[in-house]
Amino acid sequence: MxxxxxxxxxxxxxxxxxxxxxxxxxxxxxxxxxxxxxxxxxxxxxxxxxxxxxxxxxxxxxxxxxxxxxxxxxxxxxxxxxxxxxxxxxxxxxxxxxxxxxxxxxxxxxxxxxxxxxxxxxxxxVNAFAVSGGTPAKSMAEYAAWVKSAGAGKGTVGVPAPASVPEFLVGVIGRKFQLDLVAAPYRGSAPMMQDMLGNQIAAGIGSVPDLIENHRHGKVRVVAVLGGARQAAMPDVPTLAELGVAGFEDVxxxxxxxxxxxxxxxxxxxxxxxxxxxxxxxxxxxxxxxxxxxxxxxxxxxxxxxxxxxxxxxxxxxxxxxxxx
CATH class of the missing domain: 3.40.190.150 (Bordetella uptake gene, domain 1)
Structure with a gap:
């Protein structure tokens, strides 16, 4: 049974x-x-x-x-x-x-x-600092010299969002290079890039994915990246740590x-x-x-x-x- x-x-x-x-x-x-x-x-x-x-x-x-x-x-x-x-x-x-x-x-x-x-x-x-094609700068040092010469040390840097990591970086970079930099928050990276491409703003901080294509075509120039090492996609660009701005290695x-x-x-x-x-x-x-x-x-x-x-x-x-x- x-x-x-x-x-x-x-x-x-x-x-x-x-x-x-x-x-x-x-x-x-x-x-x-x-x-x-x-x-x-x-x-x-x-x-x-x-x-x-x-x-x-x-x-x-x-x-x-x-x-x-x-x-x-x-x-x-x-x-x-x-x-x-x-x-x-x-x-x-x-x-x-x-x-x-x-x-x-x-x-x-x-x-x-x-x-x-x-x-x-x-x-x-990683995030990166880039300058628009309308500026003569090809490095962070040249950007700092240009701001001091053309803007009496005052400059505006675009960021994709208010109170974001890029906005805090604007202040850190300004203090490091003795510049009076002000962050200009946007509603995302796309409108920020439009203004950079139109030379409406001289610099911006955004992610490498946001910047890389225009960097490759010379429309903007990435002059520094965050992170603990240089990026394979742009090996000639130094890290912020190499430029003396440490503490932003976590990506x-x-x-x-x-x-x-x-x-x-x-x-x-x-x-x-x-x-x-x-x-x-x-x-x-x-x-x-x-x-x-x-x-x-x-x-x-x-x-x-x-x-x-x-x-x-x-x-x-x-x-x-x-x-x-």
Whole structure:
């Protein structure tokens, strides 16, 4: 006589829930949104579109890049917070929105530690100081001499967002080279680049992905990069540390985040798809030519890294005397 194995109802229900979560992205084929906190045409937008093109094949679903520019990614982060945690909405961001904004804005409208969950990181990058083609400077020293000569030591430097790492760097660089530099915040790197290309502003600080193509074509000139080493994409450009500005060797990281409460199966599915995409030679080449160092970072490692980055910049911001606004 054979005994029939009884399946307890709660176990059967739990199994159905797990199966449904695992199919959230793949089987249903619902469109996946990638929120971008900066305008179309900027570095983050370009990176998102490179990845979206390949992710759709791995996920078996349309992948849509949705730009929500404004306030240094704050609007996109707020949109992520109120998105349904169903595995169809992800936010591509670097450290500014996740780590810096909560330190400089009193009410950012989101709390990364409670409202978001890290999915995976995929690349690091560095910020850089560049001068427009309308200036004669070809180095940081020449830029400093030009500002002292043409502007009596006063100059304006564009930055992609207010109260961002680039804005704090403007003050540091000004003090180092004895210049009275003022930061001019923009709504993203794309409008900043437009003004640099039109010689409406003589200098700007942005990510290498934002600057590299125009640097290659001689439309702007990158004269210094952050980070602990020179960049392979522009090996002739010195680091700020080489120029005597130390303390900015920790580099930002691009990553994906999802709304808190998103099923783990959906997070794992997206993470696995991302790992496959950035392992493709053509994708790695495209991202590398954009000035990124491609490296997969799982969610647990990403969470640790973001906390450490926030702690580092909390001290820098406090020491600068900046008051959250």
């Amino acid at each position: 054979f005994r029939t194995k009884t399946i307890r109802p709660w176990r059967a229900f739990a199994a159905l829930l797990m199966a449904a979560a695992a199919l959230t992205v793949h089987a249903e084929g619902r469109p996946v949104r990638i929120l971008v906190g900066f305008p179309a045409g900027g570095g983050t937008d370009a990176i998102a579109r490179v990845l979206a093109e390949k992710l759709k094949d791995e996920l078996g679903a349309p992948v849509i890049v949705e730009n929500k520019p404004g306030a240094g990614g704050q609007l996109a982060a707020q949109a992520l917070k109120v998105s349904a945690p169903d595995g169809t909405t992800f936010f591509i961001s670097h450290d500014h929105t996740i780590s810096i904004l909560p330190l400089v804005v009193k009410q950012p409208g989101f709390d990364p530690s409670h409202d978001f969950v890290p999915v995976a990181g995929f690349a690091s990058f 930002p990281y691009y990553a994906f985040f999802a709304p808190a409460g998103t099923p783990k199966a959906s997070l794992d599915a997206f993470s696995a798809a991302l790992a496959k995409v950035i392992a493709k030679p053509d994708v790695r080449e495209r991202l590398s030519t954009m000035g990124l160092t491609v490296e997969f970072m799982p969610s647990s490692q990403l969470a640790i890294r973001e906390r450490a980055y926030s702690q580092t910049w909390a001290k820098i911001i406090k020491d600068s005397g900046f008051q959250p606004q």
